[in-house]
Amino acid sequence: MDAPGGPATRANTELREFLRSRRARISPEQAGLSPQPGARRVPGLRREEVAQLAGVSVDYYVRLERGRTAHASETVLDAVARALLLDDTERDHLFALARPTRRRVPHALPPQRVRPGLHRLLDTLTDTPALVLGRRMDVLASNRLARAFYTDFEALPHRERNMARFMFLDEGARSLYDDWAAGARSTVAALHLYAGKYPHDPRLAELVGELSVRDPDFRRWWAEHDVMRRTNGSKRYHHPVVGDLTLEYEALAPTGDPEQILGVHTAEPGSPSEHALRLLASWTAESAPSAGADSGSGSGTGRGAGSAG
Structure with a gap:
C-alpha cells in the first residue's frame, strides 16, 4: 500500500488536479450543453456534466478523477478527452496519468549520454x-x-x-x-x-x-x-x-x-x-x-556535458 505522500498518492493528485483544471476552463456552452438557470457554484463543467458528455456514470467519473480506477479503458479515456476538448498533447498526458507505468518505488533513471x-x-x-x-x-x-x-x-x-x-x-x-x-x-x-x-x-x-x-x-x-x-x-x-x-x-x-x-x-x-x-x-x-588554454575553464567544448541522470 502506498504511504500518504508516496508515489501513487502523488500520481493520483496529479491526475485529479489535471482533470479539475481542464473542467474549469470549459463552459457548458463550449461543451455543447444547454445553459441551466441559476448560479453555478464551480467554474466550468461539473463532474456530472463531464460524465454525461463522456457517456459514463457519475460515480465512475468521480473515481477516475480521484485516481481510483486502475484499469481505465482506452475507450473511456478517449471519451473523457473529447468531453474536455483536450488537444493531442493533453490527451497523451491524460493517458500517461491514468495508466502509469508500474514502478514500485522512486528510483534514479539511468544517465543520459x-x-x-x-x-x-x-x-x-x-x-x-x-x-x-x-x-x-x-x-x-x-x-x-x-x-x-x-x-x-x-x-x-x-x-x-x-x-x-x-x-x-x-x-x-x-x-x-x-x-x-x-x-x-x-x-x-x-x-x-x-x-x-x-x-x-x-x-x-x-x-x-x-x-x-x-x-x-x-x-x-x-x-x-x-x-x-x-x-x-x-x-x-x-x-x-x-x-x-x-x-x-x-x-x-x-x-x-x-x-x-x-x-x-x-x-x-x-x-x-x-x-x-x-x-x-x-x-x-x-x-x-586559445587552443592551448586550460580546457577546464570558461566555455570550452568539453564532452563531460553529455551525461545527466
Whole structure:
C-alpha cells in the first residue's frame, strides 16, 4: 500500500488536479450543453456534466478523477478527452496519468549520454544556436553559439545545467526573451508533460520543489497543469550583445533516443536577425580561449556535458 505522500498518492493528485483544471476552463456552452438557470457554484463543467458528455456514470467519473480506477479503458479515456476538448498533447498526458507505468518505488533513471556523432553535429553548426535537451529539460550539450546566446551551461555544475532553472533562476533570461512570461509558461507546460510520463523521478521532484520555493510565477503556473510538446515555432529575443532578433526554432528527436531533443534556432536568410547571429558568432569566436588554454575553464567544448541522470 502506498504511504500518504508516496508515489501513487502523488500520481493520483496529479491526475485529479489535471482533470479539475481542464473542467474549469470549459463552459457548458463550449461543451455543447444547454445553459441551466441559476448560479453555478464551480467554474466550468461539473463532474456530472463531464460524465454525461463522456457517456459514463457519475460515480465512475468521480473515481477516475480521484485516481481510483486502475484499469481505465482506452475507450473511456478517449471519451473523457473529447468531453474536455483536450488537444493531442493533453490527451497523451491524460493517458500517461491514468495508466502509469508500474514502478514500485522512486528510483534514479539511468544517465543520459550524447553520442559523439551528435556532439560533432553541434560543433558544425557555427552560425546558429543549438543544444541537446534531455529529461527534465536538462541541457546535455550545447554548441558555442548557444552558450553565447543563453548562458555558458558547460561552466555550470552538472545539476544546474537545465533550461527550466535558467528560465526562472537566471536574471538574464528575463531580459533575453521579448515575452518572458510566454516562454516561461511554455517551459512549465513542457516540464509538466514530462512529469506525466515520469511522475516518480526523484530529480524532477527536487527541481519542481526548488523552483516552487524560489519563484512565485513557477509555483502559480505549475498549479495550472497546462501541458505542451515543443515542436517548432518563432520567438523574439533581445540579446545584450547583438540586440533584437526573431528566430525560428525546431525541436527534433535524434534517432535512437526519443528522450533527447535537438533544439536548433534559425533566422530568415538575409534578415537583420541572421546578421545579428553572424555578428554574435564572430564575437564569440574572437572571445573564445586559445587552443592551448586550460580546457577546464570558461566555455570550452568539453564532452563531460553529455551525461545527466
